[in-house]
Amino acid sequence: MSPDTGLNLVLNQHSLFSLYFMYSGGVHQLGLKLMKSMNYRNRSCCISLFCSSVIFTPSVLANTLSPSLSNAELETITVVSSKIPLSMRELATSVSVIEKEDIEARGNISLADVMRHEVGVGVSNSGGIGKNTTLRVRGEDGFRTKVYIDGVELSDPTAPQVTPIFDDMLTTFIDRVEILRGPQGLMYGADAGGVVSITTKQSEMGLTGSVNTQIGSYSSSLLSADIGYANKTGHIYVAAAQFETDGFNAQTADETGDKDGYQNTSLHLNTGLQINESLLLNVVLRNVDAENEYDGCFDNTTFTPVNACRTESENQTARLSLQYEHKNMHHQLGYAKTDVERQYFSQDQFSFASEGEINKVEYRGYINLAEQKIIWGADNESQKLVSSGEQREQTGLFAEYQASWHDQFFMTAGVRHDDNETFGSHHSYRLSAAYLLPLNAQELIKLKSSYGTGFRAPSLYEQAYNDGDYAYGDAAGLQLKEETSKGFDIGLDYSNHSQKMSLVYFNQSIANEIYFDSLAYTGYLQNSLSSNSKGIEFELSQTLFRDITLWSNYTYNHTQTNADEERIRRPKHQANVGVQTALLDDMLTLNVTLKVVRDLVDIGGVRLDDYHLVNFTSLYTFNELIQFTLRAENLFDRHYQDVVGFNTAGRAFYVGAAITL
Numbered sequence: 001m002s003p004d005t006g007l008n009l010v011l012n013q014h015s016l017f018s019l020y021f022m023y024s025g026g027v028h029q030l031g032l033k034l035m036k037s038m039n040y041r042n043r044s045c046c047i048s049l050f051c052s053s054v055i056f057t058p059s060v061l062a063n064t065l066s067p068s069l070s071n072a073e074l075e076t077i078t079v080v081s082s083k084i085p086l087s088m089r090e091l092a093t094s095v096s097v098i099e100k101e102d103i104e105a106r107g108n109i110s111l112a113d114v115m116r117h118e119v120g121v122g123v124s125n126s127g128g129i130g131k132n133t134t135l136r137v138r139g140e141d142g143f144r145t146k147v148y149i150d151g152v153e154l155s156d157p158t159a160p161q162v163t164p165i166f167d168d169m170l171t172t173f174i175d176r177v178e179i180l181r182g183p184q185g186l187m188y189g190a191d192a193g194g195v196v197s198i199t200t201k202q203s204e205m206g207l208t209g210s211v212n213t214q215i216g217s218y219s220s221s222l223l224s225a226d227i228g229y230a231n232k233t234g235h236i237y238v239a240a241a242q243f244e245t246d247g248f249n250a251q252t253a254d255e256t257g258d259k260d261g262y263q264n265t266s267l268h269l270n271t272g273l274q275i276n277e278s279l280l281l282n283v284v285l286r287n288v289d290a291e292n293e294y295d296g297c298f299d300n301t302t303f304t305p306v307n308a309c310r311t312e313s314e315n316q317t318a319r320l321s322l323q324y325e326h327k328n329m330h331h332q333l334g335y336a337k338t339d340v341e342r343q344y345f346s347q348d349q350f351s352f353a354s355e356g357e358i359n360k361v362e363y364r365g366y367i368n369l370a371e372q373k374i375i376w377g378a379d380n381e382s383q384k385l386v387s388s389g390e391q392r393e394q395t396g397l398f399a400e401y402q403a404s405w406h407d408q409f410f411m412t413a414g415v416r417h418d419d420n421e422t423f424g425s426h427h428s429y430r431l432s433a434a435y436l437l438p439l440n441a442q443e444l445i446k447l448k449s450s451y452g453t454g455f456r457a458p459s460l461y462e463q464a465y466n467d468g469d470y471a472y473g474d475a476a477g478l479q480l481k482e483e484t485s486k487g488f489d490i491g492l493d494y495s496n497h498s499q500k501m502s503l504v505y506f507n508q509s510i511a512n513e514i515y516f517d518s519l520a521y522t523g524y525l526q527n528s529l530s531s532n533s534k535g536i537e538f539e540l541s542q543t544l545f546r547d548i549t550l551w552s553n554y555t556y557n558h559t560q561t562n563a564d565e566e567r568i569r570r571p572k573h574q575a576n577v578g579v580q581t582a583l584l585d586d587m588l589t590l591n592v593t594l595k596v597v598r599d600l601v602d603i604g605g606v607r608l609d610d611y612h613l614v615n616f617t618s619l620y621t622f623n624e625l626i627q628f629t630l631r632a633e634n635l636f637d638r639h640y641q642d643v644v645g646f647n648t649a650g651r652a653f654y655v656g657a658a659i660t661l
Contacts, residue, residue, distance in 0.1 A: 080178035080197040082375055082400055082412070083187050084330070084366050090410040092432035092448040094120070094489055094504055094537070098177040100201075105580060105591045107617040107631040107654070109214070109222060109243060111169040111177070111198075117576045117593060119537045119553035120181050120506075124569045124642040127250025128649060130262030130292045133166045137181050137194025138506055139533035139559045139570045142166075144193030144456055144485070146184070150200055150270070150284040152317040152336040155191075157356030157383045160461045160516075162191065165315055165340070168290045172212070172224045172241040173268050175201045181537075183485040183508060185428030185454030186414045189379070189396045192454050193485055193510075200284070202270055203228030203235040209661040214629070216654030218259075220245035226268075236271040251295035252645050254307040260293040280323045287316045297346045310345040328368040336360045355386040373402040375414075383460060390460045394420040400430070410434045420457050423482050428453050446493040456483040458514055462524045475523025484511045491537075498543040507534040513562060529562035533570075547582040565605070569643065572599035591617040602644040611640035629656040 076088045078095055088095065096118050108114045112133045116123045122139070126132040134142035143161030147154045154169075155162050180195040188195055209227035214220075226239035243264045250260040265288070272282040290313050297309035321334035338358040344351040362379035376399040384391040400414030416428040432450035439445060458480035465471055466478045487508025494501045509530040517525050535557040542550045554575045559567035566572075578593040593615045600608040616632040630653075637651035 078178050080180045080195055081187075082402070083364055083377075084373070084375060089436065089446070090404060090434060092410065092412070092434035093450045093452075094181040094491075094506070096120075096179040096181075098179075100175050103171050103174060103177075104619070105589065105617060106593065106615070107591075107619075107629055108633075109170055109172075109220075111171050111174065112166050114171060115177070115179075115196075116595065117553075117578070118179060119539050119576075120555050120557075121179065122557075122570055122574065125648070126643050126646045127260060127294060128247045128262070128647075129245060130167055130247075130264065130290065131250060131260070131294060131646075134569070135164065135166055135196070136570060137179065137196075138487075138508060138535075139557045139567060140193040140485075140508075140510070143459075144191055144510075145196060146188050146192045146194070147196045147198070149198040149286065149317060150319060151321065151334060152284070152286075152319045153338055153358055153360065153381075154198075154315075154317065155338065155358060156315075156340045156342075157338075157358055157460070158340060158342065158354035158385060158387075160459060160465075162383070162459050162461075164196075167292070168264055168266075168288050168313070168315065169198075170241060170243060170264060170266060172222075172243075172266065173200045173226065173239045175199050182450065182489060182506065183452045183454035183487045184430070185418075185426075185485075186398060186400065186416045186430040186452060189381070189416065189418055189428075190394065190420070190426075190455055190457045190482070193456070193508075200268060200270060200286075201226070201228075201237060201239070203230035203237045205230050207661075210658060212656065212658040214654055214656030216631070217652035218245050218247055218649070220654065222656070232274065234271070234273040237269070239266075239268040241266045247293070248649060249295075249647055250293075251307065252647060254295045256307065258295075258307060260295060262293065263291045265289045278324055278326045280325075282319075282321045282323070284317075284319045286318070287314070289314050297344070297351070300346050300349050300351055306347055308347045310348070311342060312345070313340070313342045315340045329365070330367075331363070331365045333363050334361070336362075353387070357384050357386065358382070359384075371404045375400045375402070385460055385464075388464065390464060392420065392422050392460065394418055394457070398428075408436045418455075420482075422463070423457055423480075426455050426482060426484075428455065443496045444494070446495075448492065449488065449490040451488040452486070454485045456485070456514075458482065458524075462514060466523045471523030473520065473522040475517060475525055478523070478525070480514055480524060480526055481512060483513055485509065500539075500541045502537070502539040504537045505535075506537065508532070527562045531559075531561050531567065533557060533559045533567070547586075549580045550578070551580075552577045566601045568602050569600065571597045573597070587621045589619045589621075591619075597640075606644050608641050608644065611638055613638055613640070625660055627658045627660070629658070630654075631656075 076097055077085045078088060078097055079085050081091055081093045081095055103114055106114050110129050112123050112135060115121050115135060120138050122136040124134050135145060136142055137145050143163045145164055147164035154165050156165050176199045178197045184192040184195050207229050212224045214222040222243045224241035228237035245262055246259045247261045248259055249257050267287045269285040272280055274280055292311045294309045295307040297306060299306050316339045319334060319336040321332060324331045341355045343353045360379060360381040364377035366373055366375040378397050380393060380395045382391060382393045396416055396418045398416035400412055402412045404410045411433040414430045417425065419425045430452040434446055434448040437445040463480055466475050485508065487506065489504050489506040491502060491504030509532045511530045513527050513531055514524055517523060537555050539553040544550060557570055557572060559570045561567055575596045580591045582589050594612060596612040598610045602608055614635040616635055618630045620628045622628060633652045634650060640648055642648060
């Protein structure tokens with residue numbers, strides 16, 4: 001299927017009648033057309049789209065449907081798009097929200113495994129939990145994705161491309177995840193080819209606490225606990241988690257079968273003081289100590305490849321913020337810091353170490369004038385490689401205008417100016433518009449479109465390599481300039497009292513792409529031609545009966561390098577289906593998910609096998625205090641690979657218990 005086919009499905013509706021037919025009675029034709037138009041050897045990844053569409057008739061189950069699923073989702077408040085609270089109904093940008101209940105229902109320990117089920121998101125992992133994990137939004141490289149936790153950028157400045165730290169991110173203490181897809185240079189500056197915003201839990205009124213434990217396959221164990229207290233004058237929340245696993249053999253080249261384990265100790269503090277009715281002071285601290293065993297390093301003396309490798313790392317994040325809110329005015333001033341330290345060992349002998357830090361000061365304000373909002377802000381970010389002393393700063397200014405008419409038409413227009421001491425200045429833009437089209441008292445269509453630009457500054461490592469002793473030829477001394485990105489999407493959302501559907505076409509590109517010369521190893525080079533990602537994102541959630549809910553999504557992503565080759569580790573077809581049911585007066589909840597991946601290419605054009613995975617989770621609420629969980633991953637023990645040369649987990653079982661005070 002070509003992306004243009006999907007775009008025509010969106011645009012070639014010439015009347016209100018045809019829109020109504022498409023979404024009330026004939027949407028199953030959409031599923032049939034999509035399946036017929038897909039010219040690939042296995043259409044099973046379209047099962048989620050077709051099966052969901054054939055039940056998509058509002059009148060069929062009218063007497064058995066539970067109340068107002070879609071209305072609640074439309075009124076969901078999200079902050080990731082413009083850094084201020086906005087309801088989903090007025091957003092024209094593409095945003096996904098993962099609530100705490102979704103995380104608990106899926107049961108995964110690694111946050112990356114939870115995000116594998118999201119539309120437009122791809123995850124690749126090299127050998128198990130704690131190993132190198134890359135998250136790609138709409139096919140863009142992981143280092144073009146910004147990840148924030150409680151407003152603090154979670155990136156490793158010592159990595160060659162300042163990569164987000166997803167390896168050590170557990171689901172413990174996480175309350176919500178918001179995903180903003182497409183280039184987002186306006187609000188977030190450099191590297192924002194997509195944004196993941198993670199919010200941790202906070203205290204509720206009074207004294208609360210919980211203890212959670214889990215054990216399972218690969219000698220895995222998790223123990224976490226939290227306690228919090230809140231009243232009218234402030235709140236405090238403290239949490240700790242210890243996870244460890246023996247893991248499995250990470251690389252297929254390691255014929256010894258030696259297991260590569262992982263340990264993670266996470267500490268978290270979130271506290272705030274309500275100074276007066278308008279002024280709030282908040283502090284968030286987070287510390288993660290991790291130890292990871294892996295394969296494929298080098299002996300310190302002979303430089304021969306060995307598989308007895310280990311990394312010890314510590315990453316700390318901290319944020320101090322002061323918020324002022326009075327009537328229709330809001331101001332926030334914050335300081336955030338990220339520290340990352342890593343030590344590498346080969347055969348238990350120290351090899352080398354790296355340390356880096358990111359410091360950021362930011363201000364944001366906005367005014368709400370009934371049907372208009374004006375948002376403005378400034379930030380200053382510095383990145384530093386402690387080991388080498390290299391450092392640079394970037395200062396940004398931004399503003400966005402938002403307007404609505406009769407709570408039916410919404411539009412935004414914004415601009416950002418960045419000044420980087422390495423490559424100079426850059427401007428980013430974003431335009432968006434959304435129009436609500438009520439069909440009747442229960443059915444609503446939203447037409448939406450957005451256009452955004454962004455950029456990525458060459459990292460300190462990339463430029464330092466070209467300026468160093470190892471670069472030669474064309475790369476020696478080459479002064480890299482920023483990559484630029486642009487992208488647009490257009491789509492529509494449909495909702496009624498029990499259903500929600502979204503269909504989006506996207507098209508985005510990267511120019512002046514920086515890449516490492518993997519043929520002659522001269523260093524980092526730059527290509528003036530563009531790499532491209534375009535495709536279709538489809539989502540549907542459906543309440544069938546009062547105790548059965550179905551959700552599904554499908555992503556078609558056609559990617560091309562500047563040499564017109566497929567971009568690696570980006571599946572062209574990816575689908576997810578989930579079914580949740582409640583039994584025994586809602587005491588027992590059962591969740592089954594199916595993930596299907598097709599057409600995945602790795603380095604050298606190596607094609608990986610298509611695969612599908614089935615996971616199962618059950619939650620039994622014994623009483624108001626105690627809950628038990630049972631989870632099965634890769635239930636049918638499928639063999640598959642995300643990355644050539646790296647193993648993945650087979651069938652695994654986990655049991656757990658949680659006590660809430």
